[in-house]
Amino acid sequence: MQSKKVIIIGGGAAGLIAAEQLSATCDVHIYEKGKTIGRKFLVAGNGGFNLTNAAIEDDLYQKYTPHPVLQSALQSFDTQKMRAWLEKLGITTFIGSSGRVFPQKGVKPIQVLQKIKDKLLDNGVQIHCKHEFIGFNAHQLPILKHQSTTFSPQADAYIFALGGASWSVTGSNMKWLPFFEQLGISTQPFEASNCGLEVKWDAAFRDKYAGTPLKNIQVSLGSTSLKGEALITDYGLEGNAIYPIVPLIRTAFKSLQPPFLAIDFKPNNSHQNLLSKTKGKRLKTKNYAYEFNLNKAEFALLKAFTTKEEYLAPERFIEAIKHLKIPIEALRPIEEAISTIGGVSLNALNANYSLQKYPHIFVIGEMLDWDAPTGGFLLQGCFSTAMACTHYLKTKCQ
Incomplete structure (x- = not known):
């Protein structure tokens, strides 16, 4: 046969x-x-x-x-x-x-x-x-x-x-x-x-920190949160903590709602735990990185996406550490x-x-x-x- x-x-x-x-x-x-x-x-x-x-x-x-x-x-x-x-x-x-x-x-x-x-x-x-x-x-x-x-x-x-x-x-x-x-x-x-996200970086930040990983972070969009790692690129962000969020970003764009990605730089520390580091101290902005154990890229990113008022007030800066909102401009191309x-x-x-x-x-x-x-x-x-x-x-x- x-x-x-x-x-x-x-x-x-x-x-x-x-x-x-x-x-x-x-x-x-x-x-x-x-x-x-x-x-x-x-x-x-x-x-x-x-x-x-x-x-x-x-x-x-x-x-x-x-x-x-x-x-x-x-x-x-x-x-x-x-x-x-x-x-x-x-x-x-x-x-x-x-x-x-x-x-x-x-x-x-x-x-x-x-x-x-x-x-x-x-x-x-x-x-x-x-x-x-x-x-x-x-x-x-x-x-x-x-x-x-x-x-x-x-x-x-x-x-x-x-x-x-x-x-x-x-x-x-x-x-x-x-x-x-x-x-x-x-x-x-x-x-x-499963693609990168475009973020409008300041040129100085991009030139200095593109290629720097953000480790042990948690990213959130709406009620969805994911721990992992992201990489700062010359166009924005990519990495295993970013890719699973892409479907939600895509949906947000289709509904004409400009999406914001929230980053928690200290997912293993509660807001109260970080706040306790300020007790009895007149904390200066130059000491933020040391007191909150932030590396240079994290500190620069926080500074870039907080207002002057948020940056100068330790309590509000801690809020940004736990929930820094970064506006997403677009998804990277299909190619x-x-x-x-x-x-x-x-x-x-x-x-x-x-x-x-x-x-x-x-x-x-x-x-x-x-x-x-x-x-x-x-x-x-x-x-x-x-x-x-x-x-x-x-x-x-x-």
Whole structure:
């Protein structure tokens, strides 16, 4: 009996795991527009190669867009199953102090990618690089371009794993979005997520403190607070305490409410505890940094965003230490974002990740309109959606 043919368009994380899952029972072909597969996979590894996270059950599900199609995929293939899958490939992982999951020390991203690629080749997956998706024909089949030749390959199913809109150097450039819109598929415009925030710094402050970390802080917006670290940049702020707040910032801009980010520089000290340091003292402003254990960047930031009256009164300065309001001008551009929201609507999908209008077309990974923070959750989302799709297709290939 001839194997079912499945074409995967996009050689990133989601496409690769889909190919690995289907390769035992299906005739699988990957079409990638770049010179090689897994480019974003490798770039992501430059910042600390966390493959997934240790979070499970509700701690995991709550990190993602609360849509039943996505939630079902996460429940079926969670972080523990992800680690087990990696182990079968010979990739041993460990949990870092922050809950992020990394390959064993000394293992580089290129080595992990090579193990996946070796498995694909061993299973007969055919990889076609320098093939770009340029639209659909009249029969809703994908049109691919290789050099000066265009063609529409025949297959039993087509899986699209083209990525989102950030890091265009790796191939994720959202040029595919209009092609799906032309098919009448519900989509959302791409927007930056897990990105930096623009702040209007004083030039002297920017020149002196750009590149300086703010450690052990707590940032807040409305009722949401998060402890972590931020980095002062020439344009504003970024870091693990900033990225999870981005969805709230984005919502505030859409409601035309200029957002203010609040920073607590001493989250482990109560307001009363800090106030006790002033008892019986005629505290001078030049002693603030010493008395409240503020480094130069923190002190300069506090001075920059307090009024003269707040700065001169120790009690009011303490209020600023615990709740310094910084106006946010904008989110950084999509090109700089770690991830994006937008793309094909989850409402356009069946439970198996096929399009409701065109059941022979499947869409997985960052092409879909979902959001999650950094820390391994983005890759996990790609892996889980791929697994949900291939679980269905494997039964059709048998």
